[in-house]
Amino acid sequence: MKIGFIGLGNMGAPMAKNLVAAGHDVTGHDIHAPMPDGVVAAISAAGAAKDADVVITMLPNGAILRAVADELIPAMKQGAVLCDCSTVDVESARAVADQAAKAGVLAIDAPVSGGIGGAAAGTLTFMAGGSDEAFAIVKPLFDVMGQKAVHCGASGAGQAAKICNNMILGVTMIATCEAFALADKLGLDRQKMFDVVSTSSGYSWTMNAYCPAPGVGPQSPADNAYKPGFAAELMLKDLRLSQQAAEAADADTPMGHLAALLYETFVESEGGKGMDFSAMLPRFEKRHRG
Numbered sequence: 001m002k003i004g005f006i007g008l009g010n011m012g013a014p015m016a017k018n019l020v021a022a023g024h025d026v027t028g029h030d031i032h033a034p035m036p037d038g039v040v041a042a043i044s045a046a047g048a049a050k051d052a053d054v055v056i057t058m059l060p061n062g063a064i065l066r067a068v069a070d071e072l073i074p075a076m077k078q079g080a081v082l083c084d085c086s087t088v089d090v091e092s093a094r095a096v097a098d099q100a101a102k103a104g105v106l107a108i109d110a111p112v113s114g115g116i117g118g119a120a121a122g123t124l125t126f127m128a129g130g131s132d133e134a135f136a137i138v139k140p141l142f143d144v145m146g147q148k149a150v151h152c153g154a155s156g157a158g159q160a161a162k163i164c165n166n167m168i169l170g171v172t173m174i175a176t177c178e179a180f181a182l183a184d185k186l187g188l189d190r191q192k193m194f195d196v197v198s199t200s201s202g203y204s205w206t207m208n209a210y211c212p213a214p215g216v217g218p219q220s221p222a223d224n225a226y227k228p229g230f231a232a233e234l235m236l237k238d239l240r241l242s243q244q245a246a247e248a249a250d251a252d253t254p255m256g257h258l259a260a261l262l263y264e265t266f267v268e269s270e271g272g273k274g275m276d277f278s279a280m281l282p283r284f285e286k287r288h289r290g
């Protein structure tokens with residue numbers, strides 16, 4: 001397939017690489033990041049989109065997605081699919097899908113889970129919202145970049161699933177970090193803590209696959225001085241999206257609310273900006289109760 005790929009950052013670059021390795025013809029555009037090997041550079045988003053069967057976007061947030069979609073959609077072929085894999089608010093996903101439909105372009109929101117490790121290994125989970133027709137066209141690409149694609153419903157349903165998943169992720173990372181900090185104070189060796197929890201009822205993706213303690217568990221951003229990975233400010237973005245959605249839907253999410261407040265303080269005044277979201281562990285190590 002001819003693919004346009006917009007946003008080749010931490011996630012987009014390895015996803016695009018896997019598409020190239022599977023024999024697809026990928027043209028990319030990013031305002032800062034270099035093109036990975038095998039991806040042809042276009043000087044604009046529209047340039048990457050004009051001949052594409054599918055255009056994939058992997059961008060920081062909904063405002064940027066909407067701005068890029070304004071440029072992309074008029075440049076796309078009729079019947080081509082705009083597949084947004086970024087994590088954005090449900091309203092932006094639906095607005096882009098409406099705009100695409102008016103221009104004769106199919107749209108699907110397909111945010112991902114699995115982090116940069118999953119993006120590199122081609123083992124992401126895609127959660128998709130859009131028509132059966134759009135899902136069927138993009139499914140072979142999901143199969144290259146991921147191990148699972150769930151068609152969650154109409155436009156916006158993928159983002160709804162993602163926001164709920166990441167609320168669990170944020171809460172769980174905080175719980176994992178505070179448990180390590182407590183274990184330290186109780187004199188428990190971190191490797192022993194990992195060996196127990198990773199095979200006990202406290203196990204989780206944040207403990208088993210993305211352990212926030214350096215030198216413990218599989219390789220993770222903690223082993224690379226907490227360089228992202230998944231940046232704390234992106235976690236904060238997702239937690240805010242969950243709280244915005246909870247407010248709009250009148251859902252009670254007290255743990256999600258507290259996680260959003262903790263990440264907000266971490267990013268805005270405790271040195272978390274530019275760090276991986278697992279750097280909550282050194283933050284808890286330093287914390288003194290007031």
Ligand code: NAD
Pocket residue numbers: 006007008009010011012029030031032033045058059060061064068085086087088112113114115116229230231234
């Ligand atoms: P990133 O900041 O590394 O990549 C985003 C890229 O978009 C950057 O290279 C940036 O230069 C580019 N960009 C920004 N504005 C642009 C524009 N107008 N035109 C073209 N390119 C533009 O972020 P990331 O970690 O790759 O995350 C991307 C999306 O995936 C986010 O929505 C994030 O929430 C989501 N996500 C990230 C992870 C993760 O582990 N990093 C996991 C799941 C989902």
